[in-house]
Amino acid sequence: MTWQPNKLEQERLEKAQQLSAQQVELYPARVARTHSANAAIQAFEAQEATGDTVSVIVCGRIRRINLKGKISFMHIEDESGRVQLMLRANDLDEKVYDLVKDKLIDMDDFVEAHGTMMRTKAGEVSVQTSALRLLSKSLSPLPVIKQQVNDDGTITEYGEFTDKETRYRQRYADLAVNHEVRQVFVKRAKVISAMRRFLDNEGFLEVETPILQPIYGGAAARPFTTFHNQLEQELYLRISFELYLKRLLVGGYDAVYEIGRDFRNEGVSFKHNPEFTQMEFYKAYTDYRGVMDLVERMVESIALAVNGTTQAQFKGQAIDFTAPWKRITLRDAIRENSGIDYMEYRDAESLTQALHQIGDQVERGQTWGKLVDHLLSKYVEPKLIQPTFLLDYPRDISPFAKRVTYDDFHVERFEIFCAGMEMGNAFTELNDPIDQEQRFMDMKRLYEDEDDEAAPLDEDYLRAMRFGMPPCGGFGMGVDRLTMLLTNQPSIRDVLLYPHLRDEQQ
């Protein structure tokens, strides 16, 4: 794609040429910043009473220009915020002031300003600028957003850059212009660091396991496939970390976790992206009830670190992460919300009929497990707004979980739901290698019945388990979705810097 400058860009190219003709360096290498914008203002406010001079060199992108003849004002912005430059013809080299007056230095350029801090008549702390230097010439203008600071300190913005496609494709422009978008990704970083801090403090060891895997597993999803040329080996991008992490418990670690990227070759939606960030942990000598307590505390501590409160607003709903969260069995939740007790219909045929009786036209030929899952996602999931543990899932949709003690149909598994979304999944991990092998076989048969691609059987995982795996609980959580909740962003794309989009067409 070759660049076709539009009219505005053409004008800027001409300005760049004029600057070069005047021996002004467009992209100098050396910078001499002493203060961030915010630090400069703070330093002045700290000294204001004594009247001492505060000399600064500040750098940033020009976000506002107000030319007023022989005096001009600019706002420059760095990551810390904005600071105003007051530029007087008297204070500056004449040639430099002309660059400003002739608009050869204009909006979106990066500049370096030398000067002393002062307060203007209108009361704004500013840099009385004695020298101004271009740091980087902007050839493509950013969308213009004007800001008005209200009496109560809030900021009203005029002009918008809202087209979602352009914002996602050109995230750099989105970030440069939309301050609140920058804030979202600051919070995202805090989510991850708070999560890591919590787990480290709980004695977990952070590990890294392969992304390129010869056998994918740990979830039911289609993988992305790739190929290693030299080894002539087909490889898959991981769909979960589960099986590799649990092998480490065989190796003798008591508690491990990983935060990283999973890849699933499935549909894209407001809560699905082909690559997404997952956290999984596994902890020996506990079970899914122990995991519940841990997860409640973890999410509480993350919410506090990110927002200073365990309350959150998401899509206009108030969400309260304060522990303890509601706990209800899947069976009860489905019975309460659909009127169907799936334990009264223990095969696919009769459960399908029961669904038809309540007016649900599910297709015939689905497995019993899938029908239960359908009941969950259609009748229960949308109603679970506050964080809720749904416990005890049917065995044949949960191949890695240990049986409950009270019957043969259910396993010790929970999922967390919040704001109508699945947020996490946990088991009392199955550590019986004979039972595990049987479950793999059962799953394989189920998938073959459905003419679906069978999940490959991971012999090495069974080999590991045969050495003995301690009883343990495991947990996985979508970091992107948690970030959505804590930043009140309605789509996963809004918490991913570079969400997946189709190829840009010429």
Add this chain to the structure above:
RNA sequence: GGCCUUGUAGCGCAACGGUAGCGCAGCUGACUUUUAAUCAGUUGGUUGAAGGUUCGAAUCCUUCCAAGGUCACCA
């Protein structure tokens, strides 16, 4: 993949089938404490793409492209 909605100047938006317009930005000029600065003037368009209907299409029809939403798929 199905259905619904959208696509007009750099950005945000108007225009009944009848001359494509407004605000901001841009450009020219004025202004030494402005802050959505103000004032005067002014440039900018193959209306997402390609066909079709019509005397006449941004507007109606068809196909395609892209995005958003929704459903399906997604333990």
